Amino acid sequence: xxxxxxxxxxxxxxxxxxxxxxxxxxxxxxxxxxxxxxxxxxxxxxxxxxxxxxxxxxxxxxxxxxxxxxxxxxxxxxxxxxxxxxxxxxxxxxxxxxxxxxxxxxxxxxxxxxxxxxxxxxxxxxxxxxxxxxxxxxxxxxxxxxxxxxxxxxxxxxxxxxxxxxxxxxxxxxxxxxxxxxxxxxxxxxxxxxxxxxxxxxxxxxxxxxxxxxxxxxxxxxxxxxxxxxxxxxxxxxxxxxxxxxxxxxxxxxxxxxxxxxxxxxxxxxxxxxxxxxxxxxxxxxxxxxxxxxxxxxxxxxxxxxxxxxxxxxxxxxxxxxxxxxxxxxxxxxxxxxxxxxxxxxxxxxxxxxxxxxxxxxxxxxxxxxxxxxxxxxxxxxxxxxxxxxxxxxxxxxxxxxxxxxxxxxxxxxxxxxxxxxxxxxxxxxxxxxxxxxxxxxxxxxxxxxxxxxxxxxxxxxxxxxxxxxxxxxxxxxxxxxxxxxxxxxxxxxxxxxxxxxxxxxxxxxxxxxxxxxxxxxxxxxxxxxxxxxxxxxxxxxxxxxxxxxxxxxxxxxxxxxxxxxxxxxxxxxxxxxxxxxxxxxxxxxxxxxxxxxxxxxxxxxxxxxxxxxxxxxxxxxxxxxxxxxxxxxxxxxxxxxxxxxxxxxxxxxxxxxxxxxxxxxxxxxxxxxxxxxxxxxxxxxxxxxxx
Ligand code: ADP
Ligand code: MG
Numbered sequence: 001x002x003x004x005x006x007x008x009x010x011x012x013x014x015x016x017x018x019x020x021x022x023x024x025x026x027x028x029x030x031x032x033x034x035x036x037x038x039x040x041x042x043x044x045x046x047x048x049x050x051x052x053x054x055x056x057x058x059x060x061x062x063x064x065x066x067x068x069x070x071x072x073x074x075x076x077x078x079x080x081x082x083x084x085x086x087x088x089x090x091x092x093x094x095x096x097x098x099x100x101x102x103x104x105x106x107x108x109x110x111x112x113x114x115x116x117x118x119x120x121x122x123x124x125x126x127x128x129x130x131x132x133x134x135x136x137x138x139x140x141x142x143x144x145x146x147x148x149x150x151x152x153x154x155x156x157x158x159x160x161x162x163x164x165x166x167x168x169x170x171x172x173x174x175x176x177x178x179x180x181x182x183x184x185x186x187x188x189x190x191x192x193x194x195x196x197x198x199x200x201x202x203x204x205x206x207x208x209x210x211x212x213x214x215x216x217x218x219x220x221x222x223x224x225x226x227x228x229x230x231x232x233x234x235x236x237x238x239x240x241x242x243x244x245x246x247x248x249x250x251x252x253x254x255x256x257x258x259x260x261x262x263x264x265x266x267x268x269x270x271x272x273x274x275x276x277x278x279x280x281x282x283x284x285x286x287x288x289x290x291x292x293x294x295x296x297x298x299x300x301x302x303x304x305x306x307x308x309x310x311x312x313x314x315x316x317x318x319x320x321x322x323x324x325x326x327x328x329x330x331x332x333x334x335x336x337x338x339x340x341x342x343x344x345x346x347x348x349x350x351x352x353x354x355x356x357x358x359x360x361x362x363x364x365x366x367x368x369x370x371x372x373x374x375x376x377x378x379x380x381x382x383x384x385x386x387x388x389x390x391x392x393x394x395x396x397x398x399x400x401x402x403x404x405x406x407x408x409x410x411x412x413x414x415x416x417x418x419x420x421x422x423x424x425x426x427x428x429x430x431x432x433x434x435x436x437x438x439x440x441x442x443x444x445x446x447x448x449x450x451x452x453x454x455x456x457x458x459x460x461x462x463x464x465x466x467x468x469x470x471x472x473x474x475x476x477x478x479x480x481x482x483x484x485x486x487x488x489x490x491x492x493x494x495x496x497x498x499x500x501x502x503x504x505x506x507x508x509x510x511x512x513x514x515x516x517x518x519x520x521x522x523x524x525x526x527x528x529x530x531x532x533x534x535x536x537x538x539x540x541x542x543x544x545x546x547x548x549x550x551x552x553x554x555x556x557x558x559x560x561x562x563x564x565x566x567x568x569x570x571x572x573x574x575x576x577x578x579x580x581x582x583x584x585x586x587x588x589x590x591x592x593x594x595x596x597x598x599x600x601x602x603x604x605x606x607x608x609x610x611x612x613x614x615x616x617x618x619x620x621x622x623x624x625x626x627x628x629x630x631x632x633x634x635x636x637x638x639x640x641x642x643x644x645x646x647x648x649x650x651x652x653x654x655x656x657x658x659x660x661x662x663x664x665x666x667x668x669x670x671x672x673x674x675x676x677x678x679x680x681x682x683x684x685x686x687x688x689x690x691x692x
Contacts, residue, residue, distance in 0.1 A: 003169045004031040004176040011165055022162075023149045026646075031177060031620050031680075032596055033166040034198050035646055037221070038146035040214050044113055045141050051087030058141050061089070062111045062133060068104050079121070080104050082112070087118075089116065089123040105130045109133050111140075127332035144204040163202055176269060180673045181663065182225065186259060189659055191223040197551045202369045216652055226656050226663075228584055229682035232645070233664045234341070234674045240291070246420040248289040249392045253281045254315025258308055265304070272450035280424065284312050284393070292420035296448030297618040298428045298582025299455065303333065305448065306395045307340055309424055314346060314373050318392020321375045323382065327352050328522070328551055331532050333397070334376040339376055351377035351386065354528045395424045428582065429575050458585035460593045460613045471565055471594055472513050478563045479517055479544040483589060485563035487547045488580055490571045499549045500525045502677040506567065507547040517544040518570075524551045550576070552583060559587035569595040569612070570605035575626040577612050585616075604628060627651070646681070 003010070008030055009019050022028070027036055063084035071079045078101055080091040091112060093100070105111070113126035129470075151597050170177060179194035186193060192200070197220035204213055210238045212218050216225075262269070267275070276294055282289035296302045309319035322337070324330040334350040349363050349372035366372040370389030375381060425443070463471065475485050489506050491499035502522040507521045520534045520543040537557050538546045545580035546552075546561075550572075564584045569577055577595075585591040595609050611624050648656075667673045 003100070003173055004029070004034075004166070006030055007512045008033070008162070011162060014162070018154070021151055021154045025149065025154075030166050033163050034170060034177070036148060036163070037201055037224075037341055037647060038148050040147050040148060041144040041204060041210060042113070043210065044145050047111075047140060048401075049086035049121075050082070050084045050089050053087070053089065053116045053123055055116055055123065058113070058115045060111065060113045062109070063088075063518070065104060065106050065108045065110060068101070068106055070101065073120070077348065077581065078104070080110075081121075082110060087123075088120065089125065090121045091128050092119065092124050094126070103132070109120060110617050113459075130180050131218055142205065142206075144208070144210065146202055146204075167199065169573060170198065177678060181230075181667075185663060185666070189226070191219050191226065194223070194227070196220070215599065216649065218236060221647065222653065222656065225653040226660060226680045228648045229653065229660045230265040230655060230663050230667070231677040233660055234668060235678045235682055237664060237668055238674065238678075243291060243343070243420075244456060245289055246289055247418065249313075249316060249318055249390075250287050250421050251284040251312045251316035251318065251392055251422070253285065254312040257311045257315050257344060261311055261340060263305065264343060265454065269304065270450045270452055272296075272448045273305055276305055276446040276448055278310045279444075280305070283444070284309065284316075284422055289420045290424065291443050292424055293443040293448060294424065294446045294448065296426070296428060297451065298579060300428075300448040300451055300584055302397070302426045302428070302448065303336060304529040306397070306424065306426060307337065309393060309395065310337075313344075313393035313422070316392060318390050319367070319370065319373055319375065319388050320393040320605065321377070321381055321388070321391060322395040323377060323379060324399060325378070326551060327378055327528050328531055328535065328556065329397065330376055330378045331528065332535070332556065337374055337376055346373050347371055348374045348376065351380050352528065353378060353380045355380070366554060368672050380630065382689075391421045393422045393424065395426065395428050398428065428579060428618065454588045455585060456588065456590045457616045458581055458591045458593050460581065460595065460616075462595045462597065462609045462613050464599050465567070465596050466599070468596065471596060472510070472596070474592075475563060476514055476517070479514075482560075483563065484538065484541065484543070484558065485543060485545050485565070486552065486561055486583060487567045488552065488564065489547065489549055490566065490568045491549075497525070499523065502551050503547055510545065510547060512543065518542060519545045519547060521547045522551060523549040550580065552580070556583050557586060558583070562587060562589045562591040563594070564592070565594045565596055567596050568598055569599050569609060570601055572627070574608055574611060577608075578618055578621045581612070581616075582610075659670060 006029065007019070008014050008022050008027060009016070011030065014022075014174070019028075022032075025036060027033055040398045042058055044060045046060070047062050050061050052062060053059060053061070055648070061082070063082040063441075065080055066083050066088065067079075067081040069079050075094055078093040078096040079378075080093075082089055082091055091110075091114075101223070108128050109132060111133045112125060112128040112130035114125035116123045116125055118124075119126075120220060146160060147156060150156065150159055174195060177194065181194075182195070200208070200218075200220040201213075201224075209218070213221070276296075280290070280292060280294075283292055294302060294305060296305075308323070313320040322333055325332055330350070330352055334348065338348045347366070349366055351360070351363050351367070355363060355662070363372070364386060366388045367375055368389060375388075380386070467640065475487075478485055487506060487510060489499065489503040491502050503521060503523045507519060510517075511519050520538055522531050522534050526534075534543070534546070537543050538561075541560060551601055561584055564581060566572075566577065566580060572580075583594060593612075595612060597605070597609065601609070608628065609623075611621060615621060
């Protein structure tokens with residue numbers, strides 16, 4: 001054993017109790033100490049003249065005590081005056097022992113470290129670290145002093161000493177932590193070697209740019225971040241290779257059925273739809289499972305693309321399934337697919353949690369014996385008691401709302417004969433490139449980057465709810481012109497009941513102020529059949545105004561609706577607002593979205609609503625959302641499949657990803673490199689990650 005892989009208990013003086021504390025920091029092996037990087041550094045490398053100190057500065061000072069008194073004030077304290085000829089300041093101790101008071105007498109020389117602050121006597125340092133010195137004592141510290149993230153009961157000097165010991169072992173056994181990124185590649189990227197980086201980060205020499213180091217911009221930090229991102233990427237590539245070594249049914253393009261389907265559509269495909277359908281077709285014709293993510297902004301026509309893919313599966317003698325995140329959306333897809341496929345002689349089935357009793361049994365039987373060729377539903381589709389006769393293609397709509405695990409559950413459904421179904425994932429939440437490359441390295445990505453022609457971009461206005469009467473007048477005039485409108489009520493997520501109640505109240509108020517309009521209501525607590533009925537009435541134009549909760553967020557498609565009011569939009573994230581707004585602007589009339597906020601707005605809310613007003617571009621919105629809320633919030637940590645990173649930070653280090661991909665391509669053929677890196681950075685997590 002090299003010594004770096006050993007448990008920390010192999011270090012001098014580390015017993016069970018200390019090992020437990022270290023484990024809280026994720027430090028179990030000696031090498032873990034090396035990758036536990038300082039949060040920041042203190043400069044104790046030189047003495048600072050007292051006269052040049054300013055409040056907020058951390059510094060080492062040295063001088064002679066000129067006075068020492070216990071002062072009463074609000075709290076009793078020991079006040080020491082220290083002078084070095086350039087200036088004078090106070091050291092203040094609120095807790096002190098009589099012996100300390102004895103020791104710190106006038107005439108004594110002290111060296112002290114701490115943060116100067118403006119106090120009652122001018123500059124003061126509270127509870128400095130100090131020791132007695134004599135003039136001309138050796139200067140201070142050779143390196144900047146690292147401050148580590150730590151845990152209760154483990155102080156900085158102790159952690160520092162342990163890290164020094166680990167560095168000593170590294171020097172004694174450099175081969176124990178091999179630098180697997182070849183030197184020429186490092187040189188190409190102008191990054192330092194692994195060992196040099198670790199030394200520098202734990203012991204920065206005084207000439208270093210401390211600001212750059214603290215910001216994580218120093219090449220040494222970047223080098224480690226790069227290696228960590230590379231390890232994640234290599235691990236994802238392995239997973240991907242493993243999946244692709246499974247067999248999948250070979251599904252040649254169902255040209256015949258597809259032509260008949262297209263012939264009955266009232267529109268021609270956009271160029272982007274055509275291109276993505278081609279890309280999917282190539283995947284389906286291969287004997288390995290497709291894993292493809294289709295990103296297309298709200299309204300870009302993803303459903304038709306899904307239908308075309310499904311037709312290939314059906315022509316190939318397989319079943320296809322489409323899973324939607326909400327019952328409302330599943331119901332809509334069901335209606336769409338029924339309208340499209342039944343004229344082609346294809347039976348479409350619907351399955352959701354609320355389908356009960358005999359109807360459920362019948363549907364399940366039809367899925368199991370293959371009578372139902374196309375199956376649409378919610379995640380109920382992928383519960384254990386649902387068996388497919390021969391599932392060839394699983395389509396997941398709006399996948400950001402599903403966990404990675406639900407996504408994987410599909411694969412288990414099997415395509416018969418030991419084959420794995422192809423998978424198509426569709427999302428309107430554009431995954432920012434940085435995330436797509438790291439969390440989704442296991443997916444191929446297709447982009448529908450074009451909206452159907454004749455769409456006019458939605459105009460968005462931000463209005464205070466003091467002007468509600470103006471907004472009501474606007475609804476009146478839109479509906480008088482034969483158009484339809486949505487009124488969306490938002491409320492804090494936890495309480496669906498309250499949200500539904502708020503929607504009912506709004507419906508009543510609006511009915512009162514707009515008696516001439518036919519007004520409907522949908523919310524999450526209504527029965528599926530009731531919801532479907534209201535939606536159908538709205539779609540048919542029997543209702544002028546639909547009051548709704550955010551259940552209508554995804555997928556709802558009524559082209560004649562050209563006005564949307566969102567009440568309290570400040571409560572929602574950008575991506576959600578963009579989704580909601582996507583319900584309008586689907587026809588050729590100019591559409592409007594009114595963000596009816598309740599003042600006062602916080603700074604961040606004002607910023608978010610401003611983004612909504614200024615752009616309709618889903619990608620820009622997603623990037624902003626990511627900046628404002630971070631990846632975990634935007635996509636849900638669970639959903640991103642992002643394992644916890646130790647050093648890399650996707651926002652800070654996003655620009656490294658190009659290099660990471662290039663390196664991954666060059667190194668993936670080398671199983672040794674891959675194994676070393678994955679084990680070093682993902683450790684035990686590698687196995688779990690592998691299942692994602
Ligand atoms: P999304 O990408 O948001 O899921 P949908 O699939 O719901 O979008 O499509 C939005 C609307 O656009 C639907 O009414 C659909 O019929 C229509 N649509 C899809 N493709 C085209 C096209 N090429 N030309 C015109 N309309 C289209
Ligand atoms: Mg959709």
